Amino acid sequence: KERDSHQPEFLQAVYEFFYSIEPVLSAHPEFIKENILGRIVEPERIIQFRVPWVTDQGEVKINRAFRVQFNSAIGPYKGGLRFHPTVDQSIVKFLGFEQIFKNSLTGLPIGGGKGGSDFDPKGKSDAEVMRFCQSLMTELQKYIGPDMDVPAGDIGVGAREIGYLYGQYKKLNGSLNGVLTGKPLLYGGSIGRTEATGYGLVYFTKAMLEDAKKSFKQQRVIVSGSGNVATYAMEKVHEYEGIVIACSDSDGYIIDEEGIDIELVKDIKENRRGRISEYVSDHPNAAYYEGNVWNHKISYDIALPCATQNEITKDAASTILENGVYAVAEGANMPTDLESTTLFQEAGVLFGPAKAANAGGVAVSALEMSQNSQRLSWTLEDVDHRLKSIMENIYKQVSETAKEYGVEGDFAAGANIAGFYKVANAMVSQGIV
Numbered sequence: 001k002e003r004d005s006h007q008p009e010f011l012q013a014v015y016e017f018f019y020s021i022e023p024v025l026s027a028h029p030e031f032i033k034e035n036i037l038g039r040i041v042e043p044e045r046i047i048q049f050r051v052p053w054v055t056d057q058g059e060v061k062i063n064r065a066f067r068v069q070f071n072s073a074i075g076p077y078k079g080g081l082r083f084h085p086t087v088d089q090s091i092v093k094f095l096g097f098e099q100i101f102k103n104s105l106t107g108l109p110i111g112g113g114k115g116g117s118d119f120d121p122k123g124k125s126d127a128e129v130m131r132f133c134q135s136l137m138t139e140l141q142k143y144i145g146p147d148m149d150v151p152a153g154d155i156g157v158g159a160r161e162i163g164y165l166y167g168q169y170k171k172l173n174g175s176l177n178g179v180l181t182g183k184p185l186l187y188g189g190s191i192g193r194t195e196a197t198g199y200g201l202v203y204f205t206k207a208m209l210e211d212a213k214k215s216f217k218q219q220r221v222i223v224s225g226s227g228n229v230a231t232y233a234m235e236k237v238h239e240y241e242g243i244v245i246a247c248s249d250s251d252g253y254i255i256d257e258e259g260i261d262i263e264l265v266k267d268i269k270e271n272r273r274g275r276i277s278e279y280v281s282d283h284p285n286a287a288y289y290e291g292n293v294w295n296h297k298i299s300y301d302i303a304l305p306c307a308t309q310n311e312i313t314k315d316a317a318s319t320i321l322e323n324g325v326y327a328v329a330e331g332a333n334m335p336t337d338l339e340s341t342t343l344f345q346e347a348g349v350l351f352g353p354a355k356a357a358n359a360g361g362v363a364v365s366a367l368e369m370s371q372n373s374q375r376l377s378w379t380l381e382d383v384d385h386r387l388k389s390i391m392e393n394i395y396k397q398v399s400e401t402a403k404e405y406g407v408e409g410d411f412a413a414g415a416n417i418a419g420f421y422k423v424a425n426a427m428v429s430q431g432i433v
C-alpha cells in the first residue's frame with residue numbers, strides 16, 4: 001500500500017478486490033502459501049515512454065504513454081488503450097488489474113494488460129491524431145505481438161485511432177493483423193466487435209433480471225456516457241423494449257422522455273464528433289442539463305453507468321436509490337466506488353460488476369484474434385450468438401460462485417472469486433516465476 005500510495009485508483013481497485021476474495025483464500029491455503037496476492041498485484045512489466053508529435057501549426061508536443069503487461073498466467077496480455085488527459089500510471093494499473101479477472105471470466109485464454117496516453121483526441125484534427133498514433137506505435141510495436149500482447153480500444157480510442165495505429169505497426173513489421181483488435185472489417189476486424197461491450201452488458205443484465213423474474217420490457221433506463229459502450233447498450237435496451245430516457249457526456253446530459261434517439265447520438269458522436277448538448281436542437285422536447293446524470297432526481301428502474309471510473313459516489317448512489325432504481329450494471333470500468341456498491345447491495349439492488357458485465361468487448365476481441373489466426377471471418381449471427389452465450393455463462397458463473405462461497409446474490413464477490421480462482425491456479429501450477 002505504501003509503495004503505491006500515489007496511485008489512488010489502483011489502490012481502490014485492489015482494495016475492492018481484496019475486500020471480497022477472503023472466502024476463496026480460506027478455502028485454498030496454497031494461495032496464501034505461494035503468496036499469490038503479493039505476486040498478483042505487481043505487474044509483470046510496465047513500459048512507459050514519450051510520444052513526440054507535431055501539431056498542424058508546427059508546434060512540437062510531448063505526451064506520455066504506458067503499457068502495463070500485468071499478468072500472462074492464462075494467455076497473452078490483452079486489454080485496451082485509453083487516450084484521455086487523466087491517464088497516468090495509476091489509471092492504467094487499475095484498468096490492467098481489473099482486466100486480469102475480467103479476461104479470466106470470459107473463459108478464453110487471455111491474460112491482462114492495459115495501456116494508454118494522456119493525449120486528448122478532442123479538438124485535434126485527423127492529421128494530428130494520425131501523427132500522434134504513428135509516433136506512439138513506433139515505440140509500442142517493440143513490445144506487442146499477436147501471441148504476446150494484443151491492444152484494443154478504450155476511451156478516446158475508436159476505429160479511427162486503431163486504423164492509424166495498425167497502419168504504422170504494419171509499416172514497421174509487415175501485415176500481422178492479429179496484433180490489434182477492434183480493427184475495421186476491411187482488414188481483419190470482427191463483425192460485432194464495435195457493438196460487443198454495450199450488447200454484452202445488456203445480455204448480462206437481462207440474465208440477471210430474468211433470474212430475479214424481471215425483464216427490460218417497459219422499464220425506464222438511464223445510461224451514462226454517449227460513446228461506444230453507451231451507444232450500443234442503449235440500442236440493445238431498446239431492442240428488448242426498455243425505454244432509455246437519458247444519456248450523457250463529460251459536460252452534461254439529456255433527458256428525453258420519448259426514448260433516446262440513438263441514430264442521432266451516433267451521428268453527433270461518430271460523425272460530427274460533437275457534444276451531447278446538440279441533441280436538443282433536433283429534439284426540442286428533450287432537455288439538456290449540465291453536470292452528472294446520476295445526481296438527477298427522476299423516477300426510473302435500471303441504471304447502466306457506461307462513462308468512466310468513479311462516476312457514482314455516495315451522494316449519487318443515494319439519489320439513484322431514492323429514484324427507485326432496482327438494478328445497476330456497470331458498462332464502464334469501476335464507475336461505482338465501494339461505498340456506493342455497498343449501499344446498493346444493502347438496499348437489495350441487483351448489482352452487476354464491471355468485470356463480469358462489460359466483458360463482452362474483450363470476449364469478442366478474443367474471437368477476433370481467433371478469426372485472424374484462422375484467416376476466417378465469421379458471420380454476425382455466429383459472433384453475436386457466441387457473445388450472448390459467453391455473457392450468460394459469465395452471469396451463471398458469478399451467481400453460482402457467490403452461492404458456493406456463502407455470499408449469495410453478491411455478484412461483485414462472485415466475479416472476483418471466480419476470476420481470481422482460475423488465474424491463481426494457473427500461477428500456482430507454473431511455479432514461482
Ligand code: NDP
Pocket residue numbers: 153154155156157197224225226227228229230248249250251306307308309311331332333358359361362
Ligand atoms: P468512449 O470514448 O467511446 O466514450 C466515453 C464516454 O464517456 C463519452 O461519452 C465521454 O464523454 C464520457 N466520459 C469520459 N470521461 C468522462 C468523465 N470524466 N466524466 C463524464 N463522462 C466521461 O469510451 P468507451 O465507451 O469505449 O468506454 C467507456 C467506459 O467503458 C470506460 O470505462 C471503458 O474503460 C469501459 N470499457 C470499454 C470497452 C470497449 O470495448 N470500448 C470494453 C470494456 C470497458 P466526453 O466525450 O465528454 O469525454
